[in-house]
Amino acid sequence: xxxxxxxxxxxxxxxxxxxxxxxxxxxxxxxxxxxxxxxxxxxxxxxxxxxxxxxxxxxxxxxxxxxxxxxxxxxxxxxxxxxxxxxx
Amino acid sequence: xxxxxxxxxxxxxxxxxxxxxxxxxxxxxxxxxxxxxxxxxxxxxxxxxxxxxxxxxxxxxxxxxxxxxxxxxxxxxxxxxxxxxxxxxxxxxxxxxxxxxxxxxxxxxxxxxxxxxxxxxxxxxxxxxxxxxxxxxxxxxxxxxxxxxxxxxxxxxxxxxxxxxxxxxxxxxxxxxxxxxxxxxxxxxx
Numbered sequence: 001x002x003x004x005x006x007x008x009x010x011x012x013x014x015x016x017x018x019x020x021x022x023x024x025x026x027x028x029x030x031x032x033x034x035x036x037x038x039x040x041x042x043x044x045x046x047x048x049x050x051x052x053x054x055x056x057x058x059x060x061x062x063x064x065x066x067x068x069x070x071x072x073x074x075x076x077x078x079x080x081x082x083x084x085x086x087x088x
Numbered sequence: 089x090x091x092x093x094x095x096x097x098x099x100x101x102x103x104x105x106x107x108x109x110x111x112x113x114x115x116x117x118x119x120x121x122x123x124x125x126x127x128x129x130x131x132x133x134x135x136x137x138x139x140x141x142x143x144x145x146x147x148x149x150x151x152x153x154x155x156x157x158x159x160x161x162x163x164x165x166x167x168x169x170x171x172x173x174x175x176x177x178x179x180x181x182x183x184x185x186x187x188x189x190x191x192x193x194x195x196x197x198x199x200x201x202x203x204x205x206x207x208x209x210x211x212x213x214x215x216x217x218x219x220x221x222x223x224x225x226x227x228x229x230x231x232x233x234x235x236x237x238x239x240x241x242x243x244x245x246x247x248x249x250x251x252x253x254x255x256x257x258x259x260x261x262x263x264x265x266x267x268x269x270x271x272x273x274x275x276x277x278x
Binding site for chain 2: 036037040041042044
């Protein structure tokens with residue numbers, strides 16, 4: 001399991017690298033965020049806590065594919081579509 | 089508008105923790121709309137037909153922790169047991185006019201808040217139309233519709249009763265960190 005506070009995060013739009021940052025630069029380390037949140041809110045197996053992202057974040061349009069790659073964790077692909085192209 | 093997780097809910101006659109290190113923790117008596125059917129892109133004319141019923145919510149908030157008025161953070165609005173819901177579900181057909189219900193809050197028997205659902209900034213059909221335009225609502229989802237003026241700080245030991253015409257009275261008591269087996273935090277502590 002990689003150290004969540006020392007991971008490079010890269011964002012690709014249509015396979016072009018558009019941003020990169022390290023989780024080292026986030027406001028709170030993962031353990032600190034978990035401690036802060038669980039002080040008032042119970043987290044249970046399966047709950048997901050997002051750690052935040054660097055700004056500015058890249059913009060994209062309908063039709064483009066977003067890839068978020070985190071070293072040691074993998075690459076998540078998602079495609080943006082227009083409302084008109086989605087069945088009601 | 090913002091989302092709340094299920095862990096924040098507590099039922100009728102519950103106890104809610106008031107942290108020692110805050111100066112302003114207040115109730116918020118609100119009409120709660122319980123969805124009875126899937127709603128996606130529903131117009132306001134059809135909106136109420138998707139409602140199972142109504143109940144009362146007390147959406148406690150801690151002003152000291154608030155960082156963004158329009159996007160309240162988890163620490164304000166997702167606290168364990170800090171959103172009272174109840175006392176029971178009233179079927180939609182038993183609420184003939186949801187737009188004309190008086191809301192009242194009492195702290196230790198003294199009325200501190202008074203309002204009416206006719207004064208909602210966005211009415212219930214409008215809320216369902218707005219939300220269902222970008223997020224699918226499902227049966228069991230609950231929409232809290234806002235609170236009138238008259239919110240005041242409450243302290244440990246206070247008994248808070250939120251009433252809405254036709255929906256009963258929702259009771260809650262404020263309890264301390266120690267009552268929850270927690271160590272009190274004090275201002276300035278890391």
